[in-house]
Structure formats: C-alpha cells, structure tokens
Amino acid sequence: MSVEPDVLDEVTPDLIRRIEDALAEDRAGEVRRLLGDLSAPGQASVLEQLSDPERDKLVGVLGRDLDPEALIELNDEVLESVLGQLNSKDIAAAAHELESDDAASILEDLSDKELREVLAELPANERADIEHALAYPEGSAGRMMQRSLVRVPDGWAIGQVIDYCREATDLPDDVYDIFVVDLEGRLRGSVPLGRMLRTKRPVPILDIVDPDIPSVPTTADQAEVAHVFRDFNLVSCPVVDAEGRLQGVIMVDDVVDVIDEEAEEDLLKMGGVGVDDMHADAVRTARLRAVWLTVNLATAVLASLVIGQFEHSIEKLVVLAVLMPIVASMGGNAGTQTVTVAVRALAMGELTAANALRFVAKETVVGGLNGMLFALVMGAAVVAWYGDWQLGAVIAAAMICNLVAAALAGTLIPLGLQKFGVDPAVSSTVFLTTVTDVIGFVAFLGLATLFLL
C-alpha cells in the first residue's frame, strides 16, 4: 500500500544525489541498499537520470541485483549502454526472469554474436520462445505477443477447464481470459476468467464463449494493434496466423508502451527530431538533427531567393524589409496549427477520405476568417504607424493571401503525403513553411512592387 501515486516521487533529486555520492566514493554496499529499496520502474528512472560513466559504474556494482523488469522500462539508448556493461550470463539470467516477449524486446538490438551467446545460456524451451518472437519483424504483433496463455479445446466443460487451471503449474499470474480452440488449433473465442468462475461445472465452455472477440494477425503492425485495443477497450488480444490458428496473446501493458512510443514519435517528428534524442550523446544528437536543419536551410535559402527578386523594391522602400517577416511568420504559425490538427486526426483515424473535403473547406474558411482579422489588425497598425494607407492595404491583402494559402497547404500537404504512403508527421511542416514563406514574401513584396513603387 506504500507505493506513491507517482513513481517519480520515489526517485527524488535527493536520492539521485545520494546515489551519485555513493558511486563517487565507491560505497558499493550503500549503492546496493539504495537501489534495492526501489521498484523496477524506480531503478529504470535512476539509470536514465545518471550520466553515462555513473550509469556504467552503477551497473557494475549492481550486476545481477538489477531488477530484470527495470530493463523493459529503459529507453533504447540507455538499455544498450546497460547491456554493454553486463556479460552474456547476466543478460541470460535477466531474460530468464521475463516473459518471452519482454525478453525478446531486450535482446533485439544485440549483435548476432552477443545474441547467440546469451541464448546459449538459456534453457531450450525459453531459447525457442525467444527465437520464435525474434523471427517476427520488429513492431509486428508476432513480436509483441507472449506465447504463454491458457488454451483449452472447444469440447471441454467448465469443470474440466477449472481443474486444468488448478493443476497447471506454469500458468502466468496475469491470466485474464481463457482461449478456446478447435482441433486444428483455430481460435473459437474467449471466456473472461471472472465469467468462468461464476458458471456451473457441467456447462460446456462453448456455451459461455465470446465468439466475436477481436483478434489480430501475427503480421499486424503495432499501431494497428494499439487501435484494436483502444477501440475495443481490451485487456488482452489473441494473435492468430493466416489460417486463424492461435499463436499467442498480446497484453495491454505492452500496448500502453506502444501508444506512448507512437505519441512520442509523432511529437518529436513534428518538432524535427528523431527518437531517442534525450539520451544520445551530443555529437550523435547534433548529427541526427543536422539532417532536418539542412532541409530547413534549403527552405530558408529558397525564401531568401524570393526576397532577392525584390531587392530593388526594398532598396527604394526599406520598410518592406521591416514588415515582411510578419506576414511570413503569421502564415507559418497558422499553417502549423492546421498541420498539427491534420496529422493528429490522420493518426487517430478521424480524418479519412469521407470527410477530407469537408476538413479542407472548413480549414480554408478558418484561414480566411483569421486572415481577415489579422489583415485588419496589421493594416490598421501600419496605417497608424507609417501614415500610409496603401502600405496598410498591401500588408492586409498579403496577410489574407498567406493565411488562406497556409490553410490549403496545411490540409493538402499532410493528406497528400498520407495518400502517397509518406508519414505526414515527418515532412508536413517543412513543406508547409516553404509554402508560407514563399507565398508570404511574394504576396507582400509583389503587391508592394505593383502598387507602391
């Protein structure tokens, strides 16, 4: 009962400091005691908060005292560095404690040689389960599923099932559903444990089975799996092969991790960052981010070329240079709002072919409305400031143009990318700002050249 609502309360800055001090002064006993008091996620949190050398030292001190469950919670970069400090016997000991799907997720990034060494330390049946999981591609339902589950033939009565459960010693604690299969091993449905407990012994299990439960194929992508759990409010979901034969079960806690990952990916991609950034070292981080910044540089240079076309206008009327970033910036921000809504709605399946047209139309109206609002505001401000109503009219017209263009680009770019199978989260914003910069500068400087000079 003593667990705090937030696991992070357990890992206070003060505790981190005490661990760091104990590590610095090589007080191994104290380190082990401080870590031993923590839950697995608490240990993971400590590992993620320490610096690289401190973490290496800590793993060296803890060795097998490290909770194997903590490994599952680690960020990929941190996991890699922790595994690098453990020998294959220690890693195998940890894998032995875990479900096959969790063990596979820890071992999947090892080199072939390391993986072989670790697997050689494991009992044959565990090795087979892990190899089976690793045979499915990363991010597939086959990789996510665990193979230990309760499977009973469709001819049994409740009494037989209960007796079977009571006698089987290797069943996991986290059994929530009994799966019923036919003679060929094809899934016929499931029975929640609670319902079985409330049913009389002679009743055939088929009488209380849910035949219409959702299942996913081994080949399903993890994002699809998350959709099924989300939409059907599932706790567990059976996984079947192409012939409908039961292969394993995915539990909701693994799906929560997937949902977190996907959300993180979308957020980071929209911000122009790759995954794992927080724990990568500075040089690697700089290199990863430089890719995106290079793309952005190309956009910025393109915008700059556009401005270059109007050098003479700016020479004659330098106030244009002062005001032009406002139009471009408002377009970029309004467009980002639209892109963000579109990307999220596409990811959640709320934006589809059926309502795409309505969405584009609505966003265009929104762009027009806000275009008029800010045209009025900026137009008035410029007239008041410079006493030049023509300049005010030009910035107002450019603002409307750019906010409508931002709405069209902000909807059509992600929809188009999605249609061509490109992830809209990654590339939408760069295309968008290209459009809003170019249109913003062309509209403002172009109209100014036409009407003011």
Add this chain to the structure above:
Amino acid sequence: MSVEPDVLDEVTPDLIRRIEDALAEDRAGEVRRLLGDLSAPGQASVLEQLSDPERDKLVGVLGRDLDPEALIELNDEVLESVLGQLNSKDIAAAAHELESDDAASILEDLSDKELREVLAELPANERADIEHALAYPEGSAGRMMQRSLVRVPDGWAIGQVIDYCREATDLPDDVYDIFVVDLEGRLRGSVPLGRMLRTKRPVPILDIVDPDIPSVPTTADQAEVAHVFRDFNLVSCPVVDAEGRLQGVIMVDDVVDVIDEEAEEDLLKMGGVGVDDMHADAVRTARLRAVWLTVNLATAVLASLVIGQFEHSIEKLVVLAVLMPIVASMGGNAGTQTVTVAVRALAMGELTAANALRFVAKETVVGGLNGMLFALVMGAAVVAWYGDWQLGAVIAAAMICNLVAAALAGTLIPLGLQKFGVDPAVSSTVFLTTVTDVIGFVAFLGLATLFLL
C-alpha cells in the same frame, strides 16, 4: 473472429457514402441496418465522420438503437451534439447500460437541469453511483474509477472467496483482481484471479495476497494515474481515500484514453491549437486559434521593431534583408527541436532537477556544433555567391550565436515554465521564437552594421 485488425477497415469511405445517401433519401430502415452491423467504435467513427446535419439526422433515426458504448468513444464536441439530439429518457437508457465511471464521463458536460432530468430516470443505486463519481473533480482518480469491484474481508479462506464470486450475480465480467480489505475497509492488497484459481480452498486469502500493490488516492490527477499504470504495467489499480479505505478501481482501458488525451494535448499545444479543434465549427475554431496567432503577432512585431533599428544598414546594403530571415529561421528550427525534446522529457518524467544541468550543457554543445556546421555552410555559400568574405564571416558568426542562443532558450524556457507551474507545452515555442528572432536579427544586422558599413 471476424473483426479486422483495424476497426477503421469496418468503416470504409464507401460505407460512409452509403449511409449519407440513405440519410439523404430518408431510407431509415437501411440506415438502421448499416449501423446495426457495426461495432460500437465503428458507430462512433461514423458519427465523427458525418457532417453536423447528417449526424443529427442519424441520431434521430437511430434513437435508442445507438450503442451506448459508442458514446464513450466520441470526441467531446461530437458527444455534445449527439446528446443534444436525444431526450433525457434515451440518455438515461444509455447511462443505464454503462459502468458508473463511463456514464459519468458522458453526463459530465450536461447542464445541471439536463443532468437532473437524466438522473431522475435512473434507478436509485445507479443514480447514487453516478452522483458519487461526479462529486469528484473532472480528471481525478475519483472521477475515473468504477465502484463495482470484488472486495472480500481479510479473514476469509480461498474457498469462501470462490463461493462468494460464484454466488454473486452482479459482478462485472471484467474482474481481474480480488481486493482484500480489513474491518475498517482499508485496502490490504489484491489477488489476481488466475492465482486464486490455482490455490487450494482452505488456504487463507492473506497467504497469497500481494500486499505491496500500487494504489492511488481519489484526489490523484489522471496524468499521475497514467504514470502508475505505465510504470507498473497494471491492468487495474485500486483507488483509496485519505484513510486508505478502498473506494473503487480504475481499469486500464480508461487509462489508455487518458494517455491518448494527454499525448494529443501535448501535440496540439505545441502546435498552438486547443483540444477538440477537429470537430468544432469554423467560427469557433478561428476564434480559438486567433488567441495563439495574436501572441505570435506580438512576437513578430517585436522582431520587426528590432529590424527597424537597422533600417539605415539595410538601406545601404540591401542584401542584409535578403539574408536575415535565414539566420532567424535556422535558430527557430534548432530551438524547436530542443524544446520538443525538453517538453516530452518533462512530461515523461525523464528530465528532472537531477539531470537538468547536464541536459542544458548537452543541448548547448549540440547547438554549438550545429551552429559551427551551418556557419561554415552558409558562410561559404555567401562568399561564393556575393564574393564578399566579410559578409560571409558576419552570417557565420550570427549563425553560431543564434544556434547557441536557441539551445539555451530551448532548454531554460521549458525548465523555467515547469518550475513556475506553467505548462511548458503551451508557451515554450512562442517564447523561444521571440528569442531566436530577436537574437537572430540583432546578431546578423548588428555585426553587419559594425563590420560592413
């Protein structure tokens, strides 16, 4: 077994078109048949994809045939419009079918008068459960929990518990854990159903109880609840009052919704959009977004004032106007990368007081590295383009300044906002672009004024 991996496969654009046609031609029977074949999330997806008038018509046709479970899946804006089409008897009938926590989540946005009318239609015990839930603040553990659970005294043996479960008729199907309480109703721990099934009847329940399971107080925030589920891989979590007495249980499917909501909020806030945007009408959407655009306008005007200080320099050397947006834009983008990582890491509890300094230092190094890289690239490009090595040196120096400033602002702003209790997702980017615009223009135009004129 027939359910597709992705529920959206069930709701095809073609199906939407057929439903729209049937609605347009008032073929109520066909509408009911088309919708009747769908799962609850499928119905929700249809409701979200139709236009407002179509949706109103559909709800009118379906009435009580609408699956109550579909209501839970609806976006808030859409739910409001659906409830607006139903009378209080229909809403009460739907609430009657749902768990008290789900019923409360549907009714929470009704006006007091509507709520009273709906509650009056419900049996006294259900009314009490819903009122009990609504008494807790929105987004709290108390509001999220359901009150129906299996609770047994700590003096019982397994046999008594099994008999109790078999005889109780009102237990929900989704029971996964038995909760054990003492005479005062204080939670003593839980027993997974699977473990109980495998234990002999005379064994005291206290012998197999997990005493150290996490619990959350009724006052916990939903984000904290999600943290506990995530960190401990839970399927259900008991909720206790200040005295440790068991009040209810939160199931993982509700937590999945919370995780989705929080991720969506963070993403949308970073993009400068409020929640519910997709389904709000154009005028309301425009108004909501205008707030953020106004803040952005202020930033842009500030940047423009900075440029205005250098009018004379630009007049003499118009190429400055051509090149200046490049420096500002690169700073803005590099800073956005940093802010995105910081906001996510803060939300996930990976960035704390313990490692904040290391994070700032690392990001500054990253900013410096990429600053030097792009200084070199742009410096060389400008020399090649304009044949002016001094201009090249100025843009290179400004680039380094601005990317280091972006790194410092991108880390210190979200950390500072978090420290003062302001949500860093909402306000970080606007402060950031203010910094990168101002520093970008000042550094480039300032250095140019000093060295080139």
